Amino acid sequence: MxxxxxxxxxxxHNEIARQGxxxxxxxxxxxxxxxxxxxxxxxxxxxxxxxxxxxxxxxxxxxxxxxxxxxxxxxxxxxxxxxxxxxxxxxxxxxxxxxxxxxxxxxxxxxxxxxxxxxxxxxxxxxxxxxxxxxxxxxxxxxxxxxxxxxxxxxxxxxxxxxxxxxxxxxxxxxxxxxxxxxxxxxxxxxxxxxxxxxxxxxxRNPPPPIPYKEWDGLTRIAFTRKNKTLGSAFKQTAVLATIEKNYKVHCSLHNKEIPKDFSMKKTLENILSEVEADKKRARTMDVDDFIMLLHAFNSKGIHFS
The missing domain is CATH 3.40.50.150 (Vaccinia Virus protein VP39)
Structure with missing residues (x-):
């Protein structure tokens, strides 16, 4: 035969099995x-x-x-x-x-x-x-x-x-x-x-950049959800607005800050992005320094991502 x-x-399989x-x-x-x-x-x-x-x-x-x-x-x-x-x-x-x-x-x-x-x-x-x-x-x-x-x-x-x-x-x-x-x-x-x-x-990097990593991770998660879209578009998504607004209310509560009656999270985000000329930028073209600058801009206005 x-x-x-x-x-x-x-x-x-046999070669491996022979080695035990x-x-x-x-x-x-x-x-x-x-x-x-x-x-x-x-x-x-x-x-x-x-x-x-x-x-x-x-x-x-x-x-x-x-x-x-x-x-x-x-x-x-x-x-x-x-x-x-x-x-x-x-x-x-x-x-x-x-x-x-x-x-x-x-x-x-x-x-x-x-x-x-x-x-x-x-x-x-x-x-x-x-x-x-x-x-x-x-x-x-x-x-x-x-x-x-x-x-x-x-x-x-x-x-x-x-x-x-x-x-x-x-x-x-x-x-x-x-x-x-x-x-x-x-x-x-x-x-x-x-x-x-x-x-x-x-x-x-020792020491690392003085940035809360959870904040950073939250920001880049939003920016790269659609990395070819502009940041202006990314921050208009309903789910994104809802999450950031919830974080903002918690931040204001912790710091005894009153929220204006006419407050609009959508408008606030648009203004911040426009001020730092990031509304037309796309995540795929932004480096570490660009994101650090953007995170500082958001945080300085009480906008947080964690």
């Missing part, structure tokens, strides 16, 4: 198999021997071990207990055992301990919330070298006017300097993902 050649999918680990797609598990990319990511982090490094999604420990060679301590976050067991076996009885701390569970729900640097191949489905969890973490870390889906990385570094420029771009660039380091093809992973990847380096 002739042998049937196994499909590519079956061959990949069947990767879980629900956790976004795609293990980086190219050691040169791992080495390059670590080099870009410019590690010091005294550093404490946070690694998210440590997997089978390929990057973890290389980090342990260079720093004082590695905190490895891993949600899959099978991979945690593999990593523990890998360092058991070595000088690295005492330098490794493992956090088991969902990193988005975890209380992160102190770290200087973050180096990680991020599970792509948690990219956005994780970026802001890191950037809002205190005390500040020095830098993060992170691998994301390529389009997500491009959004992080996009500039005003770029096709991919969006709320993610401006919110990230308010809090950090972000640089693209390298693009990484699918073939560098096991099993190969369906998308291309890229590595970025993030340096938090």
């Amino acid at each position: 002739p042998k049937v050649k196994p499909s590519k999918k079956t061959r990949v 680990i069947l990767f879980n797609k629900n956790f976004g598990q795609h293990i980086l198999k190219n050691p040169m990319i791992t080495i390059s990511m670590i080099e870009k982090a410019a590690l010091h021997p005294t550093d404490t490094v946070l690694e998210i999604g440590s997997g089978t420990g390929n990057m973890t071990v290389k980090l342990l060679e260079k720093v004082k301590k590695v905190i490895a976050c891993e949600i899959d207990t099978r991979l945690v067991a593999e990593l523990q076996k890998r360092v058991q009885g070595t000088p690295y055992q005492t330098k490794l701390q493992i956090l088991i569970g969902d990193v988005l729900k975890a209380e992160l301990p102190f770290f200087n640097v973050c180096v990680a191949n991020i599970p792509y489905q948690i990219s956005s919330p994780l970026v802001f969890k890191l950037l809002l973490h205190r005390p500040f870390f020095r830098c993060a070298v992170l691998m994301f889906q390529k389009e997500f990385a491009q959004r992080l570094v996009a500039k005003p006017g770029d096709k991919l420029y969006c709320r993610l771009s401006v919110n990230t660039q308010l809090l950090a300097r972000v640089d693209m380091i390298m693009k990484v093809g699918k073939i560098n992973f096991r099993p190969p993902p369906k998308v291309e990847s890229a590595v970025v380096r993030i340096e938090p």
Whole structure:
């Protein structure tokens, strides 16, 4: 009876199974198999021997071990207990055992301990919330070298006017300097993902701009709902007017400020936008400084977004 050649999918499945680990797609598990990319990511982090490094999604420990060679301590976050067991076996009885701390569970729900640097191949489905969890973490870390889906990385570094420029771009660039380091093809992973990847380096702005982040986030959320529309149009939407008016009434109540009987939120917003010559601007062309100026203009008139 002739042998049937196994499909590519079956061959990949068997290769993984032979290593004793069947990767879980629900956790976004795609293990980086190219050691040169791992080495390059670590080099870009410019590690010091005294550093404490946070690694998210440590997997089978390929990057973890290389980090342990260079720093004082590695905190490895891993949600899959099978991979945690593999990593523990890998360092058991070595000088690295005492330098490794493992956090088991969902990193988005975890209380992160102190770290200087973050180096990680991020599970792509948690990219956005994780970026802001890191950037809002205190005390500040020095830098993060992170691998994301390529389009997500491009959004992080996009500039005003770029096709991919969006709320993610401006919110990230308010809090950090972000640089693209390298693009990484699918073939560098096991099993190969369906998308291309890229590595970025993030340096938090320390100190950050003196702006309440929730206020900022509320403003950019409205502006980028329709990023190609003018701000004048964005702030005329019924739902937007209702939310801002509710915030305004709360603000006036807290500050014992009387609201004039003829007060019109629509007219007030139009006047503010006109005064700072922002009514005809579009979110897709505005940079961080433009939004800072606009937020100050609104806040100075008692208009708040959180």
